[in-house]
Amino acid sequence: MGSPTVKTPRLYQQVAEKLVALIESGKYTVGMRLPAERDLASMFSVSRPTIREAVIALELESFVEVRMGSGVYVIESRKRKSRFSDKDVGPFELTEARALFEGEAAALAASMITDDELAQLAETLNEMACENNNDIETHEAADKKFHMIIARATNNSAITSVIEGLWDERERSVLTRRMYQKVRDCGVKPSVEEHREVYEALKAHNAQAARELMRGHLMRVIDGILEATEVEAVEAARNQVTKCRERYSMTRNLY
Amino acid sequence: MGSPTVKTPRLYQQVAEKLVALIESGKYTVGMRLPAERDLASMFSVSRPTIREAVIALELESFVEVRMGSGVYVIESRKRKSRFSDKDVGPFELTEARALFEGEAAALAASMITDDELAQLAETLNEMACENNNDIETHEAADKKFHMIIARATNNSAITSVIEGLWDERERSVLTRRMYQKVRDCGVKPSVEEHREVYEALKAHNAQAARELMRGHLMRVIDGILEATEVEAVEAARNQVTKCRERYSMTRNLY
Numbered sequence: 001m002g003s004p005t006v007k008t009p010r011l012y013q014q015v016a017e018k019l020v021a022l023i024e025s026g027k028y029t030v031g032m033r034l035p036a037e038r039d040l041a042s043m044f045s046v047s048r049p050t051i052r053e054a055v056i057a058l059e060l061e062s063f064v065e066v067r068m069g070s071g072v073y074v075i076e077s078r079k080r081k082s083r084f085s086d087k088d089v090g091p092f093e094l095t096e097a098r099a100l101f102e103g104e105a106a107a108l109a110a111s112m113i114t115d116d117e118l119a120q121l122a123e124t125l126n127e128m129a130c131e132n133n134n135d136i137e138t139h140e141a142a143d144k145k146f147h148m149i150i151a152r153a154t155n156n157s158a159i160t161s162v163i164e165g166l167w168d169e170r171e172r173s174v175l176t177r178r179m180y181q182k183v184r185d186c187g188v189k190p191s192v193e194e195h196r197e198v199y200e201a202l203k204a205h206n207a208q209a210a211r212e213l214m215r216g217h218l219m220r221v222i223d224g225i226l227e228a229t230e231v232e233a234v235e236a237a238r239n240q241v242t243k244c245r246e247r248y249s250m251t252r253n254l255y
Numbered sequence: 256m257g258s259p260t261v262k263t264p265r266l267y268q269q270v271a272e273k274l275v276a277l278i279e280s281g282k283y284t285v286g287m288r289l290p291a292e293r294d295l296a297s298m299f300s301v302s303r304p305t306i307r308e309a310v311i312a313l314e315l316e317s318f319v320e321v322r323m324g325s326g327v328y329v330i331e332s333r334k335r336k337s338r339f340s341d342k343d344v345g346p347f348e349l350t351e352a353r354a355l356f357e358g359e360a361a362a363l364a365a366s367m368i369t370d371d372e373l374a375q376l377a378e379t380l381n382e383m384a385c386e387n388n389n390d391i392e393t394h395e396a397a398d399k400k401f402h403m404i405i406a407r408a409t410n411n412s413a414i415t416s417v418i419e420g421l422w423d424e425r426e427r428s429v430l431t432r433r434m435y436q437k438v439r440d441c442g443v444k445p446s447v448e449e450h451r452e453v454y455e456a457l458k459a460h461n462a463q464a465a466r467e468l469m470r471g472h473l474m475r476v477i478d479g480i481l482e483a484t485e486v487e488a489v490e491a492a493r494n495q496v497t498k499c500r501e502r503y504s505m506t507r508n509l510y
Binding site: 010089093094096097100101103104105108156157158159161162165166169 | 265344348349351352355356358359360363411412413414416417420421424
């Protein structure tokens, strides 16, 4: 359906560029800790997820180092070369889009999913459960397979193509891959139970339940990323995560 | 988000190929009328929208001529050359995908649309109303502008990119352009009133109303295509259209 067309640099890129300018101007010097996330958010008038994306973009460019539970430190870098790709949508917007669109796809699929497709889903659930103990890449293959079976069950190739495109984007996005890596580093694994609930709703041909469970599952993926990328101490994080949810609670409260 | 990836030929293309084989085998000869749409649908075990797509694909390839109110006739053609593009999703699936995804985008946009964006929408409504009396291309520009302002009001570039991709696909698809042409030939113009209702819901920041009005608007676009591509006499069409709606009523009844 064509490449994502982004006219202006993404918000996190603008923030990252401003932080680079502050580092290069000597305002933040090597070894210094950057201000706390909430302070950066209010300094640039952006949400905290945007700050997380900017910080990880800076980390990828070797401007800073994230020390869990401590803060974000400016590091001396050999290779401060490139600027940030202006095609990278990032995991928050990508997963929000998936929550809305895959929710609707699940609702439509519930009306017409075949026994054969249900059997394929059940098999994929078993793969996911087995592979949760093994390597993460195989698990992710089963995860993608699960979501694509539902997309195809809509019998609408435009819908299938959009959902496949969002998965491709997830794999292509350096920022998204990096943030999912952090989620895995925290020991979080994709929830077989949540996928099973979606499967049960589809099996019952319950469109409304399928929509809500799929949407809820993907909104919890956003929660997982928010928690895993929290820089400050975990205790403090618990309280602060509430604020970051503000923006994404809009999607959550649409029903 | 990558091109639509279609592994097997689209259903309407398979039907079109079978009809070509029947024409080439001499089963249907030049000047003959093809069986009625409902008979073709049951002959190939497909829905009537699929037959419409196949017939228009055959028309584009100069195998047949559609005489409104009479039937589909095999014609002698100088240029029976190409096969049907296997990338063409067609207007039914495309518009169904738009109904689901743009409905959700409108609901999300309702929470956070700005006064500036609302002003742009109001201006676009005026353009649409003025241009309904003038050339259709300018109208379609205003139509697309309206939908893209709402997509961008989600503040989610993945969502914006998907919706823009579906519009691009609509412009790229020969089949879709041809079927919209038929809608215009019937004198149907995009409804300013339906767009105005969506605008009012957004202005009231009513997510549920915005979703339902946007979805309803696009499902009525599907109705318009079904009616405009009806080959048999209008009176008969009225009764038969009911059947064609079966498949798309699934989407309609999801709430």
